[in-house]
Amino acid sequence: QPRQTATAEQPPQPSPSQDAIGRQPARKRVVSDFDFGRTLGEGSYSTVVEATERATGRVYAAKILDKRHIIKEKKIKYVNIERDILQALHHPFVVRLHYAFQDSQSLYFILDLAPNGELLAWIRKLGGLAEACARFYLAEIITAVEYMHAERTLHRDIKPENILLGSNMHILVTDFGTAKMFKKDEPDQRAYSFVGTAEYVSPELLTDKAADCNSDLWAIGCIAFQLLTGRPPFKGSNEYQTFQKVLKLDYAFPPGVPPHARDLVERILVLDPASRLGSTQRGGLRELRAHPFFRGLEWHGLPAQTPPPMA
Numbered sequence: 001q002p003r004q005t006a007t008a009e010q011p012p013q014p015s016p017s018q019d020a021i022g023r024q025p026a027r028k029r030v031v032s033d034f035d036f037g038r039t040l041g042e043g044s045y046s047t048v049v050e051a052t053e054r055a056t057g058r059v060y061a062a063k064i065l066d067k068r069h070i071i072k073e074k075k076i077k078y079v080n081i082e083r084d085i086l087q088a089l090h091h092p093f094v095v096r097l098h099y100a101f102q103d104s105q106s107l108y109f110i111l112d113l114a115p116n117g118e119l120l121a122w123i124r125k126l127g128g129l130a131e132a133c134a135r136f137y138l139a140e141i142i143t144a145v146e147y148m149h150a151e152r153t154l155h156r157d158i159k160p161e162n163i164l165l166g167s168n169m170h171i172l173v174t175d176f177g178t179a180k181m182f183k184k185d186e187p188d189q190r191a192y193s194f195v196g197t198a199e200y201v202s203p204e205l206l207t208d209k210a211a212d213c214n215s216d217l218w219a220i221g222c223i224a225f226q227l228l229t230g231r232p233p234f235k236g237s238n239e240y241q242t243f244q245k246v247l248k249l250d251y252a253f254p255p256g257v258p259p260h261a262r263d264l265v266e267r268i269l270v271l272d273p274a275s276r277l278g279s280t281q282r283g284g285l286r287e288l289r290a291h292p293f294f295r296g297l298e299w300h301g302l303p304a305q306t307p308p309p310m311a
């Protein structure tokens with residue numbers, strides 16, 4: 001590519017390998033580009049540690065997976081799915097994958113750091129959020145899931161442990177290892193290969209193993225209940241007992257839940273997926289925005305709003 005000679009009128013054009021303002025292209029990162037620090041969390045197939053990029057001082061969360069363990073547990077497919085979906089999703093409420101690399105032992109996902117931890121910890125600490133907080137964070141969760149569904153992606157394991165809080169106290173949805181991204185022309189937009197976490201699993205997944213957008217909607221209903229009361233609606237002494245409660249819609253509100261909030265949960269936690277408020281058959285999650293519980297909430301521009309103080 002002969003460099004064009006700069007003339008008075010024609011400033012030097014950056015060569016194709018340089019981006020617009022002449023910066024170096026994004027070089028493939030390697031392990032030695034980072035200093036790894038304290039452990040932030042342990043998953044069944046991964047460890048998340050703080051990672052500082054030496055060249056810039058930027059601090060990230062590094063999700064490190066042991067290759068031998070992944071192979072032994074036959075999870076290679078899930079790792080590739082997580083990588084592809086993280087790479088494809090770009091939204092302020094979805095954790096961002098900055099770099100992905102590997103060495104002989106491990107795979108590394110360099111992700112946004114979420115300094116304020118899991119939403120679950122806040123719910124437990126406060127015993128449930130004040131109505132204004134519950135409204136705001138439920139709206140952010142609905143916004144994030146609506147974006148994923150628009151990208152033909154089912155999360156399939158939405159729960160307060162997978163909803164992190166950034167330094168600005170906005171949400172960052174994480175853990176896409178069990179998500180499913182459909183191709184544009186895929187006729188059957190249902191997934192048959194995975195069961196989520198017992199407290200948030202939908203009845204249709206337990207009966208006919210099929211999960212779709214309405215199953216993520218069910219999880220939103222469970223999270224709404226938990227944001228308001230401090231506990232998930234369906235909780236048995238073991239997984240089987242929890243499944244029984246889900247299938248029988250066996251849950252009850254404690255006293256003190258505002259009527260509009262209760263009504264919203266009751267309209268989502270419906271056994272028939274198509275009849276749920278916000279179901280794909282009823283036009284999708286946007287239907288939730290019109291519910292009286294959200295009266296007064298400005299849905300547009302949530303990422304730019306200041307979250308209400310966590311209480």
Ligand SMILES: O=C(O)[C@@H]1CCC(=O)N(CCc2ccc(Cl)cc2)[C@H]1c1ccccc1Cl
Nearest residue numbers: 067070071076079080083100101102107108
């Ligand atoms: O998708 C990519 O960017 C590459 C493509 C080339 C490649 O080899 N990998 C790793 C594939 C892989 C997945 C699981 C195990 Cl146990 C080993 C290798 C992919 C990869 C690299 C780093 C981190 C994750 C992944 Cl999936």
